[in-house]
Amino acid sequence: MDQQFQQEGYFGEFGGSFVPPELQEVLNYLSEQFYKFKDDPGYKEELRFYLREYVGRENPLTYAERLTKAWGGPKIYLKREDLNHTGAHKINNAIGQILLAKRMGAKRIIAETGAGQHGVATATACAMFNMECVIYMGAEDTRRQALNVFRMELLGATVVPVQKGQGRLKDAVDEALDDLVRNYKNTFYLLGSAVGPHPFPTMVKHFQSIISEESKQQIMEKEGRLPDAVVACAGGGSNAIGAFAHYIDEPSVRLIGVEPDQAPSLTQGVPSILHGFKCLVLLDEEGQPRKTYSIAAGLDYPGIGPEHSHLKVTGRAEYVTVTNEEVLEAFKELSRTEGIIPALESAHAVAYAKKLAPTMGRDQIIIVNLSGRGDKDVEQVYQMLK
Ligand SMILES: *Cc1c(COP(=O)(O)O)cnc(C)c1O
DSSP: OOGGGGSTTEETTEEOOOOOHHHHHHHHHHHHHHHHHTTOHHHHHHHHHHIIIIIOOSOOEEEOHHHHHHHTSSEEEEEEGGGSGGGBTHHHHHHHHHHHHHHTTOOEEEEEESSSHHHHHHHHHHHHHTOEEEEEEEHHHHHHTHHHHHHHHHTTOEEEEEOSTTSSHHHHHHHHHHHHHHHTTTEEEOOOSSOSSTTHHHHHHHHHTHHHHHHHHHHHHHHSSOOSEEEEEOSSSHHHHHHHGGGTTOTTSEEEEEEETTSOHHHHOEEEEETTEEEEEOBOTTSSBOOOOOSSGGGOOSOOOHHHHHHHHHTSEEEEEEOHHHHHHHHHHHHHHHSOOBOHHHHHHHHHHHHHGGGSOTTOEEEEEEOBBSGGGHHHHHHHHO
16 A cells, blocks of 8 residues: 555545645644644543533433334434434534643634534534634525524524635535634634544544443343444544444444435545545536535535545445435424434435345344434524415
């Protein structure tokens, strides 16, 4: 294998860091600090404390008995990230990074947000730790997600609408990176998914791995064995990599990432550099990142984390797509059968599990990662179904 690919921050040929030298210096320092603190006993204890007392972990691995009966196949278990404070997995990462920021002496946190979910998780963590919080958001996105802008402001954050470019997520990322280069002495960039230049994908995976650390122990307690498949939705890939992490070295466990059929980075993407790292990217005829669309705002990204890109090309994980209709059907079915309204993102995983179930036996087990709850999506689904 090429020497370069074995370096830190690479997953096969994917990952790395393709940024200007002044930003690279900042990232090198961040990387050094992350490796210094991640196994530090004091840091680990403080992280465990806030995950328990503030986020509400551990969350349950719920046996979905009625769904299992309805589908007639393997036992379906739901990992309940929807029960976390703020309603999704993103807070796991926000707390982990903000505790690191505190140790690095940062006084100011910045973040990018697309639909606003990561902005809200970051603003929440900043309120809790009394940090100044600046959220960059595409101007177009601030109009479409006015309520999330208000949520962030309620939590004490300043939301900066980015007018540049198309006024979307990509432009917000560029602004946040510029800010970091200018203000790195007192500022920490809290990135929201398992994407971006090293060390972000490694760091975000570290904080989201709590999902599979818990689920593995829980399934061993309940069933005395590993699951046959773990299914998770994949936007940037943070909930999926967290849900897969502790099973990657268990070859009997199938790992399945689910994408919207209108943003299939892993099924149709080609190796390319996006936002300072190499991954599978959806490109248009001109070789530019393709415009994607998903009914689930959190899955609307033309790239995917580098480790997923690697798991895809090596065949360790499978990546599939589902249609909007299948997602809406799953959204309704989980609500009706289990009394759990899932996030539209998470409904992608439920939709695929429904297709997978008839191919498996009754003695088998599927864990579906329920990345978040659907309260945020109820109005949108109402408008779509009306
Ligand atoms: C943001 C979000 C996602 C997508 O992000 P990943 O980094 O791919 O996990 C999925 N589900 C929910 C509920 C989200 O808020």
